[in-house]
Amino acid sequence: MALSLQKGGNLSLSKTDPGMTKALIGLGWDPRATDGAEFDLDASAFLIASNGKVRSEADFIFYNQLKSPDGSVEHTGDNRTGEGDGDDEILKVDLSRVPADIDKIAFSVTIHEGQTRNQNFGQVANAYIRIVNEVSGSEVVRYDLAEDASVETAMIFGELYRNNGEWKFRAVGQGYSGGLKAMANQFGISI
C-alpha cells in the first residue's frame, strides 16, 4: 500500500524505495460523467536551478515540449478526456540523468481552460497524481487532488529535490488560480 501524502510532508526516495532510478509520474482522473465541457488535466514538469527558476524555456516539459534536452524528463503525451483505465498522463524521470545544476523538479497539474470553462479540481472526480518506480512497477506515493486544491485550477503537486546526495520528494499541495500560464510565470517563464 503506497503512502498517501499529507500536504507539506516529505519522504526520502532513497529510504522509501532505495533501488529507484527511474520514476513515473502518473496523473489520472475520471472522464466527466455529467454534461458540459470535458475536464482536460495536464501534467507538467519544471527543471529548477538553485535560484528557484528554470535555466531556460527548454526546462519546461509539457504537452507542447515533451522532452528535456538532456533526456532526463519525458512527457509521454497528452490525454484530453481522462478516458481509459489507470494513469491518463505519464511523465518519465530518469534520476541518474538529471543535470547536476538542477536542484529540483517540480510537478504541476493544471486544468486546461479551467477558468473559462468554470472548472476546478473539486469538480473533477478521482483526480490523483502518483509516483511509481518504473522498473518495479510499485507505487511509491499518491496524492488526491480534489481535497486540498478544490477551487483552484493549477496545483504544484510536489517536487523531487536533492538533499545530501539523495533524492527526496516533498508534497507541496499548493493550489493556484490562473492555470498553466500563472504556473509557468512563477518559475521564470514568460508566456
Next chain:
Amino acid sequence: MTTLTPGANAPVDNATVSVTVTYTPDSGQDIDLSAFLLGSSGKVRGDEDMCFYGQKTIGDGMVQMTEVSAGRAVFSLDLARLDAAVEKVALTATIYENRSTFASVSQLSVSVTGGIEAAIPTAGMQESALILGEFYRRQGTWKFRCVAQGFAGGLEPLAKHFGVEVASAPASSPKPQPASAGSPAAAPAPAPAPTPSSVNLSKITLDKSRSSISLEKKAGGQYGKIRINLNWNQQQKSGGFLGFGKKSSVDLDLGCLFEMQDGRKGVVQALGRGFGSYDQSPFIQLMGDDRTGSVSDGEWLHINGDRWSEIKRIAVFAFIYDGAPNWSATDGVVTLFAPNQAPVEVRVSEEGGQLGCCCIALLENISGEVNVTRRVDFHRDQEKLDQAYHWGMSWRAGSK
C-alpha cells in the same frame, strides 16, 4: 459560516444534519429534490437508496425528506448511523419533464446545519437535472462538497448516472399490457417484458389531454394505503402589473364525498369534524388540517386501499374556507400516492370564478380497479358539488 462555491468542500461537524434546499418557485415548472445513497462505485445498491417524493424515508430512517413545498425542501440525515456501505449521499434537483433549464431558476441554494452554505450559480446553465452537492466519507469523517454539475436530459440520465433503472417510457400508462396483446397468435416467444422497477420515477399528470388513469392492480385487489395530498402556495401572486396587487393568503381544505358499495354516502372534511376512519367504513381518513400551505406538505387524505372493494366512488375536492377564490393563483396540486405506483398528479390550473369548491378528481371502483379521473370543475359549495355529481345527500351548514 462556510460558503462553498462549486468544487469546494467543508467538513461536516454534526453526525445528524438537516439540509435545506431553497429556490425561486415558478408556477410554470416543478422542481423535485431527491437524495441518493451511493456505494463505493458511485451507484445506488437498489431502488430503496433513492429518497424522493414517492419514497420519503430510506436507509432505515437515517435519510428522510421531512418537508417539501414550492421553493423549499428539507432533508434530515443521520450520517453517523448510515450503513457503512454508503460512501456518499448525493443531493439532486430536477426540473420536472425538462420543461426548462436551471438558467431560469434565479436562486438555488443549499444550507447544511453547522454553517455550510452553497449557492448554485445557475446563470446560463443548460442542465435540467443537477447534483447540488454530496456528503462523502473522508478519512473517517463526513465532508460536504458543492458539485453543481448535471445533465441537460433531466432526471433520466441523472438516475442512470447513479445506477437507478428508469422505466423506459415515463409518459406511458403504468398499467401493464398483457405480453401477448396485439401480437400475432403464431408469433414465437413474446418479447420479454421490460424489467419492472419498483421505483417508478414517472409522475403521471392528469390534464386535459389525458384525464383518466387506472392504478395498477395488485394481487388480491389490494392497493395498500392510498394517500392523497393537497398542497398549495400560501402567497398568492400579486395581481397588479408591477406587483402592486395586494397579497393574500389562502386556506384550502381537502375533503371528499364518498359512496360505498352498500349505498352509504357521506363526506369526509374538517368542516363539521367529519374526519372519517381508516380502519372502519368509509376507510377514508382526513389527517388533520394545514392552515398555511407553505411550511408543511399540505393536507392528506388516507384511503385504505385494502378495502377498496367496499368503496364505490370518491369525489376529492378542495374548498376555500376563507380568502377570495382565485384558484389558478393557488398553485394547488393534488397528488395521489399508492404503494409502488407512479404518483398521479392533478393541477388546479383553471379559473373558478367566485366559486369556493373545486372538485379535483373522481376515484371510481370500476371492476375492482381504482380509476382516477381529473375533474377540476367548480361549485359554489359541497352541496352544489353533490348535486352536480348526483350524490343525493341532504346538506346543512357546518363550521370548522
